[in-house]
Structure formats: C-alpha cells, structure tokens
Amino acid sequence: MKTLLTAIMAMLIASASWAAATITIVNGDPPGSGFNDPTPAVPVGGNTGTTLGAQRLNAFQAAASKWGETLDSGVPIRVLATWEALPCTDTAAVLGSAGALEVFADFPEAPQRNAWFGKAETNKLIGFDADPATPDIRARFNVNLGQPGCFTGSPFYLGLDNNHGANTDLVTVLLHEFAHGLGFQTYTDDQTGELLAGIPSIWDYFLLDTSTGKVWKDMSNAGRAASAVRSGKLVWSGVRVTNAAQLVLQAGTPILTLLTPPEVAGVIQIGTAAFGPPLSSPGLTGEVMPVVDTSPDLGLACAPLSAINAQAVKGKIALIDRGVCTFVVKVRNVQEAGAIGAIIADNVPGAPPPGLGGSDARIVIPAVRITLEDGLALKQALARRTRTHSGLFANLGVNLAVRAGTDALGRVLMYAPRPNQPGSSVSHYDTSATPNQLMEPAINADLKHEVRPPFDLTFPLLRDIGW
Template sequence: MKKNLLALCTALSLCAVGNAAHAQARITLVNLDGPNIGLNDPTPAAPIGGNPGRTLGQQRTIAYQYAMDTWGALLSSAVEIKVEASFAPLECVPGRIVLGQAAPISRIKASAVSAGGAADFEYPVALANALASRDLGVGSNDILTNFSSAIDTPSCQALGTQGWYYGLTGNAPFNTQERANFFNVIMHELGHGLGASGNSRFLGSLALRLAKSPWDGLAWSNTHSMSYNDFSVVDARMGVALTKPGQTVWKGRATNQMAALLADKRELLSITAPVAGLHEFVPADFGSSDLSPLKGEIVLVSDAVGQGAVDTHLGCDGSDGQPAIANGPTLAGKVVLIDRGVCEFSRKALSAQNHGAVAVIIANNVPETPLLAGPGTAASQVAIPVITVTQEVGGLLRGEAAVVAAGFATDANRFYGLDSTQSMRLFTPATYQPGSSFSHVDSDMTPDFLMEPAESKSVRADVAIDVALEMFEEMGWPTNRSGTAKLGGCDTTVPVYRDSFIPGANLVAQNNLCKASSANNRSQQLRCMNDHISALYAQSLLTSLEVAKARQCVAKL
C-alpha cells in the first residue's frame, strides 16, 4: 500500500440500496477563473491519456466535464446541479500539500424537503433538490470546488510534488512522472460537494455538530456506541470520538458488505524476539516496494547529542540543524528504527541507507495514529524499503534485549480499513485535521478507495468507484444503479454500475467527450468511440456481447 500524501479536503467554512433507475443528473460547470488562468490557461499542452485538449485550460475543462458526466450518469436528479470551479494557490507546506477542496454551497433543512422532515436535519443542497424534485436553492449554485495552482510551481515541487496529470484513463502508461491525477481528484471533490462530508467538527477547541445530516447519521462511534447524529450539538464526547483512530465506522450495511469484499487481508510485521508478536505497519510512499529485507536485528538509531542531553533518535544526520548519527557503524546490514520528528522521512531513510541499513522503520511520535510517510525531497535516492509504525509499536521495538524481525505474516481475520466487525473505518486521526478528519474513508484502507484523504496512483475513478455508490445510496441519493448506458437513445445494455465498476457511466462520459471533440466530424466521433470500446474490452470491463451492442449503438450516432 503506497499512498501519495497530497491532501484532498472538504472545505469547512436513509434510504434502501437498490433504487430504480431514474433520469441521469445533469451536472454543469460554472467557471469562476479569470482570463488566462486556471480553466482558461492558454499554455500549449499535448493530448495525453485520452484527453484531447491542446492547452492546459482545455485539458482541465475536459477532465472536469468527464468527471461531472460520470457522476451524472450514476446519480439521478431532475434538478440541474451547478458546480463552481476555479484554481487557487492552495496550501503547500512541508507535510501538507492540498490538491483540492469542495463543499456544498448550502444545506437545506429536511422540513423544506418533505412534509414531516426534521427541522434539525439538513441535506446538502444537491441531494435536497434531488429528493424534492425541485430547486430549493433558486438563484444559487450548488457546489463550490477549487484546485491547487501551487503544485505546478517550483517552490511546491521542491516539497515532492510533480504537478498535475490530466489523463482520463488512469495513470499508466502515460503518467511516468507520477503526477497528481486531476480527474481522480475532481471525482473525489465532487463526491464531497454531493454529500460525502459531515457536520461534526472542531471549531477551535469546541467539538460541535452544526446540524444532523445523512453522513453524520451513518458515522458510528465505537467508543461511545452511538451515531454522530445522536451526540448533543456541543458535546465533549464527540471531541473524543473525532480523535480516536479506527474507532469511527460507517454503519450502512451495503457499503460495509462491499468494503469487506474489496479490502485486503492485513499483513503484519512479525517480531520473534525478545517477545514474539505481530504488529501493524504502513509502507512509506517512497523507497523499495520489496519489503523482504525487513528481517533480522532491529537497531535503534542514536544521535550525537551533547553530554547529559536526551538522545532524540531522529536520524537526521546533520540535516535541518540536527546532530549527526552517533552509532553509524552499527547500522550496516541492519533494520534501523528511527523516530519521527524535525527532518523529512526520506532524509531519515537516506541517512540510514548511507550507513549501510537494509531497511528502515519510522515510529510515530504521537499516540495511536498510523503514520503515512510522504516522499519529500530525498525520496528518489532511497532504494531500501521503509515502513512506519505507531508510537506504541515503536516502543516495543527498542530496548536492551535484541529485537528481531522475521518478515511478515497475513492475518486471515483482519482486514485493512475495517474494524473487528468488518465495518468500514472513517478517517479520525489522533490529531484533528480540519477539512480531512471525519469526512473521508480511513487512509488505512487497502486497496486505496476514492474517498480517502490522500490521492493515490492506484485509484481508477474512470472505471471504478469502490464503495462510493453504496455510500451515496445509504445517504439517500437516488441512483441509476440498475440503469444501462444509452448513446443517442440507443440502449447499449452496458450496466451503468456493476460490482463497484462503472462501465456504462464511463461510456456515457466518453460519448460526450467524443462528440464535443470531433468538431461535427461524424467519422471522427465514431472512431473515437469504437477505439474506446476496444480499450474497455481489453481491460475486461465489457463482455463481447456488450461490445457488439455498444458498437451497434455507435453506428447509429
């Protein structure tokens, strides 16, 4: 599990699954960028990854429209959904690089949606409109989104970013620089604006819930055995729940069933001495993916601190004004344990590697929280495997007696991203993160899910959305789960949604793109669609019968 630690944020300023197919939602872009910037940037660009745009602004707009058409094919609403979009210099500092943020522009009381609705329960405006089949926010747009213009700048790239990638067909083989996938990020942020965000949060030191909501009602605190809608508006218990890692879970049955099907069995670090045990870990987002060298004696790094000073075990080896490593010769051929703090994770790993370490374990410096180690400026130089552990596990891996690692073991009864009852965890790190905590799937999930708080190169939001549709249905969204893709009124028989995959939604979005980019050249439009159908078939996303029917529909365009 390798995650790119570029943050995806919500802006902070129940129905049964299996709905019948309805009219597709119409989602419209409202471009707020000025001339020559953001979505209007005239900088020349070569078409890439299925995106035919010839300027940066065109590629950004095309990717945005593709994402809106994809969500539109999956969801049902008789009311147009208007999405404000712009680029802005979002936060880019060591340890936190924000790619995008989004939020509903307004929330509508349930009493305005239907007779008998609770006055203290609110829906995001797009969902409220879909449920009421009328525009309850007349004269205003529905979703606010903006995306980072900073990650393409040298100062931000010095922190480990590679800028945006604008392809529409996943990252391979064109995203060779591992840039942040703009389409995936749009899909994620639109998810927030459509309703995947909660009302429970910290404002300063105060834990409060602004109003009851679909998300908060489905978020369950294992610590207190209650949903977040059941907390008081201002409630210290809620503050505890919001900072208990792994203890807030989703309670929708269909979502949890799908998550259990998708989640990988958990691999654990095996320690044989001095006390045998199995311990959770997280691979860093850099270094070798081959973890086999994590065997043998674990040696704790020592810093050359002044006489009488406490050893900090930071392993910065002179960088960031920190002391040199004092026990360098003892690290050769060993697995090296280093504490989090001060210098970048990759700097710590590189320092250990320079002293001959075969692998590195970085222990967190705050209780209970899993540690996701981002690449930093030295990542490309690190060739050994790097994993991270919690502060508690780090404490067990040091001591006077030799600690020996024996590789890894798979636990058939434990899964990434799920609690012991196989309920899907939500993201509640020990240190509250405004805009990220509570409104995401837990970053522990493997394989990576669309609604996790960090962008991942393995997500393919163009063809699969893991549990997102189940979550939306459980929040009340009408969907086209049982629908099929229709091209120009012709039914392709390709399901809009199939077991977390979205082949029909993809066909609808692609057809709109082929039509828009063909400049009224029918033969070009048909070739564009037939080539795409072949690509989906090559990925086993369409059956041969579906290919034949889809081609028949294309011929009628």
C-alpha cells in the same frame, strides 16, 4: 454568493445529458485565466482541447460525466468552479477543494429528520432546485500547480486516460472533490465537535466510535472532538459500504495481536516495514522482551546489544524505542542478537503509526511500528518480567479475517489521525484501505477513474446517506 454570481462571467457549460443525472459546470473565471486561458496546448490522452483553458474544461466534463452516469437525480447539479492560487510549496500543495454551498434539514422528503443534507442531494430528494439562484457545489482548483515554487515542473495531467506518469491526474482529483460536494463530508466541526446550528449532518448518523458504541449524533461536542482523533476506532456503520467492502477491499490486514496474558489481549495498529520479510499469515508468534540500554528505560538499539540485552531478546520479539539512529540499524542490531522480530515504539504522540522506511537486504526478521501510546502500554505490561521471560506473547502477521481498511466486524475505517488534520479528518476513508480508495485524504497514483464497486467505495457511502 449571490453577489458573486452577478459579478462573475455567467457562462454555463452543460455536460452531456445522461440518463441518471446532468452536471453543469458554472465557469467562474474571468477572461484570460482558468477555463478561459488561451495558452496553446497539444491534445493529450484523449483530451482534444487546443488551449489550456479548453483542456481544463474537458477534464471537468469527464469527471462530471462519470458522476452523471452514476447518480440518480432529475434536477441538474450545478458546480461553480474557478482556478485560483491555493496554498502551495515545492513539496506540498492544496490541489483543490469542493463542498456544498447550502445545506437543508427537515424538508418533507428527507429520509432522516433532524439532519443536514447538501443542496445537490436535497434537490434530488425533493425533485426541484431548492434555491435556483445558488449553485449546488463550490469548487476551487490550484492554478499554479507545476509553476516555480508549486510542485515545480509537475502540473496537473489533463489527459482523460489516467496515464499521468509522475504528474497529478486532474480527473481523479475532480472525482474526489465532486464527491465532497455531493455529500461525502460532515458539516459538523471535527475539531470542536460543534454541530452546525445545533443539527447533526446526515453523515453523523453513520459515523460510529467503536470505543464508546455511539454514533456522532448522540455524542457531546467534547465526545465528537475526542472521537475525531481516535484512529482505528472510528468506522462507517452504513450497510451499503459494509457490504461493498467485502467486494472492494483486500482480504487480510497487517496487525499486531497480543495473545497473553488475558488482561492485555487484543489488537494494535501497526505501520509495516519497507525492509525485511513482509508480514504473512499465520505470521510470527513469539514472546516480547524490551531492549533497555539507555536512561531512562529507553531501548534504542543503536549499537550492538549488551550481553544482558542479547540474552533477553534471543529467540524473542524485541521491543525497541524510536530515536537517534535509523530503523534498519535498530532492527539489524536486535537481529544479530538473536531476536526473531522487532516492534519499534514511536517517540512522539500520533496515530495511526506510519511505516518504517529504509533498505537493508541483510534484515531477515519482520519489523513493525506502533504508536507512543501503545508502546507505553506494552512497557507497562512488561514491567513484571524476569531477565529472560515476560509472559507476554504476540503475533506479527496478517489477519485474513479482517479486510484491509476495516475493523474486525467488517466496518470501513474512517480517517481519524492524531493530531487532528483540519480538512482531512473524519470526512475521508482511512489510509489503511487496500487497494487505495478515491476518498482517502491524499490522491494516490494508482487510482482508477472509478467511484463504485468492484473498484471503489465512494458511491456506496453516498447511497447510505440517501442518494
């Protein structure tokens, strides 16, 4: 990186000096591209730049100013930034990336021994720049967005007012990526579980697997790798995030609750349906019965139910298998057979369960989706049933005692999909958070330019790790 710094344009553009922190953008682009692109541009959304390069820089400055007024550091934070060709198609794109260039452990001012801290936070804690020759954060952003073959016709919105319409708001993406560089990430390999140089990240002291009761720093490599794909069981244990969640996140989370028999009682993650009535509180309670209409033991419900299946699901919540036909066809068929609700079990491994897409105004019963693994467990519990009764009762509803994006104890869920998604897993909040959070793995269109309560949980996490 030191070699790179001597080769690039050493042009420093400093943000305005805020009372809390100063963030400096180090322009790493060559003449004529990126921040130096002279293409004329019309001012938009409070961005007064008159060239494409100037508008990009102004957006960076807006994000830097937001974080500058939020953080507390007497040492300037330097972000080496470039615009580059990143992986992109017409339907998927890497918008940008950022991370700490260096990490430090066991310095005298560290609030936790035996833990890696990113350079920007280390500087804040020690009161001076630990390595003046190296910027604190490295940021790269997709220069081709909106060009043919890369979200064609949908470039970054460079306005500062968040009125991005169908385009991607650059300031929002910058706030997200800067947060990673400030420490919103683990330096542990989430695929192998291997610690960086045998030392856990400060992140790993707060990343708790509720199925084992262990935080990541106390696990083996194999334990961490398994934990990284344990959706719904990986939470942030820091007190600042937990407390802030009570203000930021919506009360009530959609959930499937197994009530009886006692040996299966508990809660199951669900994906909700885009059709039919929304789940509510106290929800719908009923006996669960499977549809069995194909071999081997599959209940696809892609055709009107047989007399035996109709008798089994009448007045019950029907368990259906995914596959062959659309979700709305399945749910409509069990509804017409007299079912009061529907649970669709996925047919491929993975978690968390996605929602159920489709539209049909004739559907009047609630429907949810569960994982393949939970579906198999339900089928096993239903194995000892009669033709018309299973004894397994469940509730489809919204648990008002659990906030959307937390576990039952109020701890915020972290993103732990199965299979692992490198670059996204573990170092983001879970997608179940409502309202959407800045540090979810995807940038949602309804995000505000906010990083702290009452709107957002990003800054409370940075506070938990020592900022």
